Amino acid sequence: MTRYLRLLRLFFRAELQYELEYRLNFVLEIVETAVVTATSVGAVLILFSYTTVLNGWDLGAMLVLLGCFYLVQGFGEFALQPSFEKFLENVRLGTLDFALLKPASPQFQVTLRYFRVAQLAQMALGAVVVAVGLSRIPAIGLAEAIGFPIALICGFVLIYALLVALSTFAFWFVRVDNLMALYWSFMDAGRFPVDVYPGWLRVTLSSAVPIGVAVTVPAQVIAGRLDPLGLGFLILGTIAAFILASRFWRIGLRSYTGASA
Amino acid sequence: MTEAVVDVRELRKTFRVTEREEGLAATLRSFVKRRRKDVNAVAGITFRIDPGEIVGFLGPNGAGKTTTLKMLSGLLYPSAGDAKVLGYVPWRRENAYLGLMTLLMGNRTQLVWDIPAADSFRVLQEIYRIPEDRFRAAVNELTELLELQELVHKPVRNLSLGERMKVEFAAGLIHSPSVAFLDEPTIGLDISMQVRIRRFVAEYNRRTGATILLTSHYMDDVVALCKRVIVIHRGRLLYDGPLADLAERMAPYKIITATLHDGAAPSTDLDSYGTVVSRDEGRVMLRVDRQVAPERTARLVNDLGDRLADISVEDPPIEEIIDRVFTSEQATVSA
Amino acid sequence: MIRTYRALLVAQLQAASQYRVQVLLWMLFSVIRPVIFLAAWVAVANAQGGQIGTYDVRDFAAYYICLSLVSCLTASWNAYEFEYEVRFGRLSPKLLRPLHPIHYAVVENLVAKLTQIVPLSIVLVFISITFDARFRTTPAHVLLFVPSVMLAAALSFLSGWVLATTAFWTTRVHSVSTFWDRAAFIFAGQIAPLALLPGPLQAISLALPFGYVLGVPAEILRGGVSPSTALLLMAGQAIWLAIFFVAFQRVWRAGVRQYSGVGA
Ligand SMILES: Nc1ncnc2c1ncn2[C@@H]1O[C@H](COP(=O)(O)OP(=O)(O)OP(=O)(O)O)[C@@H](O)[C@H]1O
Numbered sequence: 055m056t057r058y059l060r061l062l063r064l065f066f067r068a069e070l071q072y073e074l075e076y077r078l079n080f081v082l083e084i085v086e087t088a089v090v091t092a093t094s095v096g097a098v099l100i101l102f103s104y105t106t107v108l109n110g111w112d113l114g115a116m117l118v119l120l121g122c123f124y125l126v127q128g129f130g131e132f133a134l135q136p137s138f139e140k141f142l143e144n145v146r147l148g149t150l151d152f153a154l155l156k157p158a159s160p161q162f163q164v165t166l167r168y169f170r171v172a173q174l175a176q177m178a179l180g181a182v183v184v185a186v187g188l189s190r191i192p193a194i195g196l197a198e199a200i201g202f203p204i205a206l207i208c209g210f211v212l213i214y215a216l217l218v219a220l221s222t223f224a225f226w227f228v229r230v231d232n233l234m235a236l237y238w239s240f241m242d243a244g245r246f247p248v249d250v251y252p253g254w255l256r257v258t259l260s261s262a263v264p265i266g267v268a269v270t271v272p273a274q275v276i277a278g279r280l281d282p283l284g285l286g287f288l289i290l291g292t293i294a295a296f297i298l299a300s301r302f303w304r305i306g307l308r309s310y311t312g313a314s315a
Numbered sequence: 316m317t318e319a320v321v322d323v324r325e326l327r328k329t330f331r332v333t334e335r336e337e338g339l340a341a342t343l344r345s346f347v348k349r350r351r352k353d354v355n356a357v358a359g360i361t362f363r364i365d366p367g368e369i370v371g372f373l374g375p376n377g378a379g380k381t382t383t384l385k386m387l388s389g390l391l392y393p394s395a396g397d398a399k400v401l402g403y404v405p406w407r408r409e410n411a412y413l414g415l416m417t418l419l420m421g422n423r424t425q426l427v428w429d430i431p432a433a434d435s436f437r438v439l440q441e442i443y444r445i446p447e448d449r450f451r452a453a454v455n456e457l458t459e460l461l462e463l464q465e466l467v468h469k470p471v472r473n474l475s476l477g478e479r480m481k482v483e484f485a486a487g488l489i490h491s492p493s494v495a496f497l498d499e500p501t502i503g504l505d506i507s508m509q510v511r512i513r514r515f516v517a518e519y520n521r522r523t524g525a526t527i528l529l530t531s532h533y534m535d536d537v538v539a540l541c542k543r544v545i546v547i548h549r550g551r552l553l554y555d556g557p558l559a560d561l562a563e564r565m566a567p568y569k570i571i572t573a574t575l576h577d578g579a580a581p582s583t584d585l586d587s588y589g590t591v592v593s594r595d596e597g598r599v600m601l602r603v604d605r606q607v608a609p610e611r612t613a614r615l616v617n618d619l620g621d622r623l624a625d626i627s628v629e630d631p632p633i634e635e636i637i638d639r640v641f642t643s644e645q646a647t648v649s650a
Numbered sequence: 651m652i653r654t655y656r657a658l659l660v661a662q663l664q665a666a667s668q669y670r671v672q673v674l675l676w677m678l679f680s681v682i683r684p685v686i687f688l689a690a691w692v693a694v695a696n697a698q699g700g701q702i703g704t705y706d707v708r709d710f711a712a713y714y715i716c717l718s719l720v721s722c723l724t725a726s727w728n729a730y731e732f733e734y735e736v737r738f739g740r741l742s743p744k745l746l747r748p749l750h751p752i753h754y755a756v757v758e759n760l761v762a763k764l765t766q767i768v769p770l771s772i773v774l775v776f777i778s779i780t781f782d783a784r785f786r787t788t789p790a791h792v793l794l795f796v797p798s799v800m801l802a803a804a805l806s807f808l809s810g811w812v813l814a815t816t817a818f819w820t821t822r823v824h825s826v827s828t829f830w831d832r833a834a835f836i837f838a839g840q841i842a843p844l845a846l847l848p849g850p851l852q853a854i855s856l857a858l859p860f861g862y863v864l865g866v867p868a869e870i871l872r873g874g875v876s877p878s879t880a881l882l883l884m885a886g887q888a889i890w891l892a893i894f895f896v897a898f899q900r901v902w903r904a905g906v907r908q909y910s911g912v913g914a
């Protein structure tokens with residue numbers, strides 16, 4: 055376990071060094087995330103120019119939700135997307151071999167290898183939006199303050215598990231880099247509370263594709279709308295999702311044969 | 316008898332590939348339904364390798380060499396057959412086994428493109444759990460043998476192909492594996508870099524006693540490093556034995572080279588001694604059957620007398636033998 | 651030229667047949683965002699007694715279904731591939747062939763749409779039943795929609811290429827297209843029908859090209875504008891198309907010169 059943490063630190067440091075070499079890119083990427091966040095806040099404001107509540111969520115709660123959305127999405131782009139992109143590329147080119155030749159978990163080596171440090175800015179902006187939203191909510195209890203980070207971390211792990219599961223299909227279908235694009239589109243659904251969606255989509259977003267849960271639940275927790283029982287279910291579900299996804303990945307790996315070279 | 320390091324029995328790998336035809340109609344059809352076909356990449360091979368050996372694994376393109384090495388290093392599940400390396404079944408991919416072996420591929424890189432190799436080494440140290448002192452010793456030794464010095468501090472993308480290969484070797488051997496599978500380690504390198512890599516492999520084998528199975532299309536690699544070779548073709552084993560005997564078994568003839576003082580006037584009739592392969596500037600090369608080589612040589616010396624400046628009897632060049640093996644094999648297959 | 655296109659078409663279909671699953675994914679791509687905002691507007695409308703401006707819940711459904719269809723038919727993604735090719739020197743071999751690289755992209759684009767249109771229609775029928783969409787479409791609207799969506803597709807394709815061509819000068823096409831996409835997010839009719847953009851945003855959206863790619867053809871198909879207004883909006887489309895056509899030719903020529911100058 056500590057070995058894996060040390061490895062993570064090594065990966066992160068290498069990435070940071072590399073990104074800082076290209077300062078302009080680094081800055082531009084931060085500006086991009088700022089524009090993206092600002093336009094999304096704009097979209098919420100446009101909706102709220104016609105109403106004061108949306109399915110029981112007022113503007114403050116909606117902003118908290120949007121902030122959570124960017125926290126989760128920023129986490130995805132910072133810690134997950136880079137590795138998964140490389141992973142799919144390696145499957146396509148048949149160059150995944152090296153990770154399989156090492157005496158360490160292939161899943162770890164493949165899925166947590168690369169980072170995009172500049173995307174931490176998106177998480178920071180998400181936190182800012184959450185803070186702005188909170189300033190419109192009267193009072194936050196201790197339980198909410200503790201539950202929020204737990205729910206958020208569950209959200210991160212859920213997104214990770216989803217990506218692991220999705221990317222497993224690459225072992226069979228080879229070219230599924232667009233699953234990534236699909237993932238981002240579904241991710242988009244997280245910007246509104248899951249309960250605005252019609253039944254079939256809501257079910258999808260809270261089970262098969264847990265993006266809705268990953269974003270909505272933390273926002274519910276801090277807005278004081280979730281009981282401890284719900285939080286308990288979230289934790290259990292997250293652990294289960296993680297284990298199942300890892301299993302699935304290992305099954306996929308077994309059928310990976312690599313391209314001829 | 317010592318325990319074999321590599322012990323392969325009747326190993327097979329069949330790939331299933333989809334076929335596609337040309338033309339619009341066929342394409343549309345394949346959109347719905349695909350035709351499949353089996354490729355026998357490795358069709359049942361058996362061999363053993365003893366500790367400390369360097370064995371050359373030869374065969375033309377598509378013979379099944381890489382496929383075999385991938386099975387031995389645990390990357391591929393075989394379709395049938397057994398293999399043990401160091402007592403482990405490779406495709407179980409036990410960590411204990413992975414820590415004892417390495418697979419290096421000349422056309423692949425395991426280094427991260429954008430960061431210096433030294434950083435990748437650190438990662439490998441953690442992955443292989445190499446204690447700091449052993450890590451330093453290994454890095455120092457590899458740096459010395461491969462003349463790495465400042466190379467490891469440049470981002471990998473800025474290295475030349477040959478430099479990268481050296482660093483690649485260091486990365487692959489940093490955990491001091493006792494078995495190394497080298498798949499075309501000198502591919503694309505210039506002659507002097509090839510020589511250096513060869514020298515390194517030999518020295519590494521001498522120092523560590525590691526067992527090495529190596530494929531290469533450069534016969535110089537094989538001649539310089541391998542006393543023993545295994546030849547496969549279309550997934551089948553054609554020859555397994557000393558490199559020196561390969562010629563005897565596979566090429567039933569020898570080459571007599573005679574140099575004449577008077578420049579071998581075209582009028583000189585040599586056809587009666589053997590098949591004239593080439594004739595230029597007083598040098599004549601004759602191909603003769605192995606059994607009659609001594610007798611023909613004696614006759615040549617006798618008949619040409621003082622006109623002869625030099626004469627030698629040799630096996631044909633190794634490339635030629637190999638080429639002959641494969642083309643004749645193809646001939647028998649197609650016949 | 652027709653034979654060239656035929657050959658390219660076969661090659662592309664072949665490539666597409668290899669990635670059957672991917673075709674379905676791409677199709678969902680153009681459905682997801684419209685459905686998200688549709689759901690949000692339905693929630694807003696319900697909170698306001700079912701009516702926002704001239705739209706009720708069923709109008710929103712029709713609008714976003716049309717938007718989804720239009721966004722599939724006008725999708726253009728070649729900018730990203732092109733940037734990749736320029737950056738890694740893959741463009742040179744294509745420039746050597748006697749066919750402008752844009753033709754490869756046109757064919758690829760057409761093939762992608764051809765393969766998506768059937769599954770997309772099925773999904774859209776399903777959604778329109780779920781949301782009980784009401785279309786105000788007349789035959790005139792359908793007649794106007796066909797040229798309008800073609801103009802939109804051409805506009806989207808060309809503007810994508812102009813963006814992509816900036817790869818000749820800068821390695822930051824990604825930033826450029828991010829800003830472009832975010833502007834489209836606000837002004838193209840994605841987050842709200844153009845008519846519902848508050849105050850000055852609506853005027854701005856009519857002056858920018860984004861709405862003419864998505865919102866305008868979608869409203870025409872839904873029957874949300876009168877045929878005469880539709881003609882006016884289509885004139886806007888034509889003007890922007892002309893602007894991008896000229897821009898593309900200029901930028902491309904200058905770009906190729908720049909590219910060969912660098913000798914990549
Ligand atoms: N993943 C795969 N899928 C389908 N066929 C494969 C695959 N890998 C290898 N093959 C086929 O198996 C055969 C043996 O390939 P292999 O790579 O082992 O050859 P090789 O001896 O290493 O050749 P080379 O000298 O060209 O590297 C070839 O016919 C190849 O096309």
Ligand SMILES: [Mg+2]
Nearest residue numbers: 315380381498
């Ligand atoms: Mg090979």
